[in-house]
Amino acid sequence: MTASTTTTATTTTATTTTDKGTPGSEAGHRRATPALGGLNTTLLAIELRRVLRNRRTLVFTLAMPAVFFLIFGVGAEYAGKDAGRGNVSAFIMISMAAYGAMIATTSSGAAVATERALGWSRQLRLTPLRPAAYVAVKIATAMVLGAVSVVVVYVLGALTSADMDGIGLWVSTALVAWAGAVVFAAFGLFMGYLLPSENVMQVLGPVLAVLAFGGGLFMPLEEGSTLATIAEFTPMYGIAKLAHAPLTGDSVQWTWVLNVVAWAVVFTVGAAWRMRRDTARV
Amino acid sequence: MTTTLDTTAPSRMRHRAPAISLRGVAKSFGSVEAVRGIDLEVQQGEIIAFLGPNGAGKTTTIDLLLGLSRPSSGSVELFGTAPRTAVEQGLVSAVMQTGGLLKDLTVEETLRLTASLFASATEPAEVMRRAGLLEVADRRVGACSGGQQQRLRFAMALLPDPDLLILDEPTTGMDVTARREFWAAIREDAERGRTILFATHYLEEADAYADRVVLVRKGEVVADGTAAEVKALAAGRTVRATFPGASAEELARIPGVDGCEVRGDTVLLHSSDSDAVARHLLTATPARDLEIEARGIEDAFLALTADHDGDDQ
Known part of the structure; x- marks a missing residue:
């Protein structure tokens, strides 16, 4: 809708109400449409509260990566082993933080499946909220939850055996692990719009685990092996490489960036396609 | 300002647009004709019952009125504008039959969230009072009874202070007491002059609460008049x-x-x-x-x- 039509419609209906002298006419307030397609901080705050209230989400996005780190990343064996500009403990910390962030963003995105099943999406279409604003809130929520997941693992790492050369590496690896997870917010949205189930995460949880192993996120794959070659085409590969690069000191390769960009495009286009279909007026 | 309106409203209209204007509206799903050419004009302030059996096309018509779907032919206007524009301005809101609620939010959160989406909205506490929900404000929606959930849908619909309120079989599945309470809330609200359209398949509901009854069957209007007229029609x-x-x-x-x-x-x-x-x-x-x-x-x-x-x- 263009600005000019809004103005015309507003004028028209304002006249109507003033003449009528019925509810709300004194105020004449509701002729306006909300800014940003209905996007606002109350909506964001309540969405976040919903996420933090969901025990299952908290277990999978915060507790599980933290516990995995404590099991697989803490101890003299890892602390003593060198991983470039830090120890193996730090390497695993980065892996788990990225994994947690990706689970967090996927589950936040996939929450649209539940909301569709409950008829909430339809209810929202009886409000001024635009689909794009709804998706923006989902992504923002996903990224906040992803950030919490990263911070939890990093705090545990700092308190235990993770070691990196300087605060700069802590910050840069954390930021890359977190930012990369946005690709999986798009993945979650895509799956949330694609799959009819109310429990999409029961399907996506194992899928993410397979992608993490297959993409070499948990442990580096043997150079030159078939698995390593396949890994380069899977969606967690680029993020895993980029997040670890500051620690390992490997120079960033364009194939990693290409991997991230390509999957980001695939998931975003997929999500937009399914969303358009879902919100289309038939 | 009035000039703007005159260009959009039919010439025989006075200075204000009808709340609802359906002209030759038809809607098919594949080979199924759910609505077969409905003409309906509802003036502001009317309380109108959309009466008909299941499958008569009531819900399809309501979806068209709310801009949730597009007519196969004909035109739909609310207050002289497109349904979606009316929704965005808070001119129209609706109470749907089922669903549309998040079970993990409380009643108050649901209302605060919904209110935040409109450019301007009534205070959640005020609509809770009107819908009789104050005592369950902090209850999770999932823990509310069917009647309470329906009153929550009603409270949500009141938030933008709409000029037109649409109710799709609002008392389906309610027991007699819940039904009475629900209608008491609606009736109290109607005294404020809002235009109300409700779909129902209960003749007694149409008779008790509507000034005008539109009888639909198989996607067509078969009778349209005051409750008394339609009753006389039915009673003869x-x-x-x-x-x-x-x-x-x-x-x-x-x-x-x-x-x-x-x-x-x-x-x-x-x-x-x-x-x-x-x-x-x-x-x-x-x-x-x-x-x-x-x-x-x-x-x-x-x-x-x-x-x-x-x-x-």
């Missing part, structure tokens, strides 16, 4: 006759006829004075094979709205 007798070549316009002019239907060579005339109609048919027209049937209100309503074999177009 039906004269059935074989009358080849009769037109509905001609039949409607017969004194005493308040509803008529032509099915091929057979005509059905509803009247509260069936004797006069029968006398006229036998003396002034070529009609023959007369049958006169008396019916109770419910029977007549069913007959008016029921599916008949052989009248598919």
Whole structure:
């Protein structure tokens, strides 16, 4: 809708109400449409509260990566082993933080499946909220939850055996692990719009685990092996490489960036396609 | 300002647009015609019942009114604008039959969230008071009874202080007490002058709460009048006759006829004075094979709205 039509419609209906002298006419307030397609901080705050209230989400996005780190990343064996500009403990910390962030963003995105099943999406279409604003809130929520997941693992790492050369590496690896997870917010949205189930995460949880192993996120794959070659085409590969690069000191390769960009495009286009279909007026 | 309106409203309208204007609206899903050409104009301040059996096209029409779907043909306008524009401005809101609630939010959170989406909205506490939800404000929606959830939907619909409120079979599945409480809240709200359209398949609800009743059957309007008129229509007798070549316009002019239907060579005339109609048919027209049937209100309503074999177009 263009600005000019809004103005015309507003004028028209304002006249109507003033003449009528019925509810709300004194105020004449509701002729306006909300800014940003209905996007606002109350909506964001309540969405976040919903996420933090969901025990299952908290277990999978915060507790599980933290516990995995404590099991697989803490101890003299890892602390003593060198991983470039830090120890193996730090390497695993980065892996788990990225994994947690990706689970967090996927589950936040996939929450649209539940909301569709409950008829909430339809209810929202009886409000001024635009689909794009709804998706923006989902992504923002996903990224906040992803950030919490990263911070939890990093705090545990700092308190235990993770070691990196300087605060700069802590910050840069954390930021890359977190930012990369946005690709999986798009993945979650895509799956949330694609799959009819109310429990999409029961399907996506194992899928993410397979992608993490297959993409070499948990442990580096043997150079030159078939698995390593396949890994380069899977969606967690680029993020895993980029997040670890500051620690390992490997120079960033364009194939990693290409991997991230390509999957980001695939998931975003997929999500937009399914969303358009879902919100289309038939 | 008024000039703007005059260009959008039909010329016979006074200075304000009708709350609802449906012109030749049809909607098909594949080969299924859910709505087959409805014309309906609802003036501001009317309380109108959309009465008909399940599958009559009530929900489809409501979806069209709310901009949730697009008509296959015809036009839909609310207050002279497109439905989606009316929704975005908070001019229209709706209480749907089921769903549409997040179980993990509290009643108050649901209302605060919904309110935040509008440019301007009534305080959640105020709509909770009006919908009788204050005592369950902090209860999770999932823990609320069906009646409470329905009142929450009603409270949500009140938030933008809409000029038009649409209710789709709002009391389905409620027990008698919940139904009474729900209608009490609606009735109190209606006194504020809001235009209300509700779909129902309960004749007594239409009779008790609407100023005007629109009877729909198989996607078409079969009767439209005040509750009293429609009741009289339903309460009278039906004269059935074989009358080849009769037109509905001609039949409607017969004194005493308040509803008529032509099915091929057979005509059905509803009247509260069936004797006069029968006398006229036998003396002034070529009609023959007369049958006169008396019916109770419910029977007549069913007959008016029921599916008949052989009248598919």
